[in-house]
Amino acid sequence: MDQVCGTSKIAGCSFSIHPMSDEFAGIILEILKKVDTSKVWLDTDDVTTTVRGRVEHIFDVTKAILLHVSKTNVHAAFHATYSIGCPGDSAGDTYMAESLHRRNEDASRSITQPLAAKFSLYPMGGGSYMDTIYKQIEAMKSKGIQVTPAHYSTRLDGDTHTVFEGLENVFRETEASGSSHTVMTVSVSVNSPSSKESIL
Incomplete structure (x- = not known):
């Protein structure tokens, strides 16, 4: 119980x-074959898959998996918890020395997919983060993402690449603002037969 957060840059x-x-x-097994996970530590059990390493590779892998699933045109839900600064993380089994190059970006960039997402951000351990969050949300709006307040979360509607870029930016900037342990939860729906547009 003597662990403290904020010393690790492992995401x-x-x-x-x-x-x-x-x-x-x-479908899931086929997708995992198509996504390059060589720059992250990966473990899968009967409940979830966990990836760990540099921030850019965590977002690269999770976005690529979602995009490849969306190509099947099957309605899919994606639920994720992103974290950085966790006191339980150690550098022993991660890939922090990997280069910044995103191995999946070239292949996934050509996949166009609208999505609906809700995210919640939990900065822990200090930091001046509210202005940072509002700034990043305004940046998302400026890139064409529809941002809607929701109970306990913020809804984002837009292109998958643009939304994930916004999510990564708000995650990074919140950590940089002084939050020693940052957690972000994301729920995504793609190819839904009951999309927001059909409900309105």
Whole structure:
């Protein structure tokens, strides 16, 4: 219990993805073959998959997995918890020495996919973060993302690449503002038959 947060630059994400199909297991296994995970530590169990390493590679891998699933045109849900500064993280089994180059960006950039997402941000351990969060939300709006307040979260509607760029920026900037342990939860829906546009 003597661990303190804020000393580690290891980022991580524990996520699950749920294709709404009887073939969900095959879809997930096929997607994992297409996504390059060589720059992250990865572990999968019967509940979630966890990736750990540099911030850019955590977002690169999780975005690529979501985009490749979306190409199947199957309605899918993605739930993720991103974290940096966790007191339980150690550098022994991570990939912090990897270069900044994102291995999946070239392949995934050509995939166009609108999504609906809700995210919540939890800065812990100090920091002046509210102005940072508001600034990043305004930046998302300026890039064409529709931002809507929601109970316990903020809703984002837009292109997957643009939304993930915004999520990564708000995650990074909150940590840089002085939050020694930052947690961000994200829920995403793609290819939904009951999209927001059809409800309105």
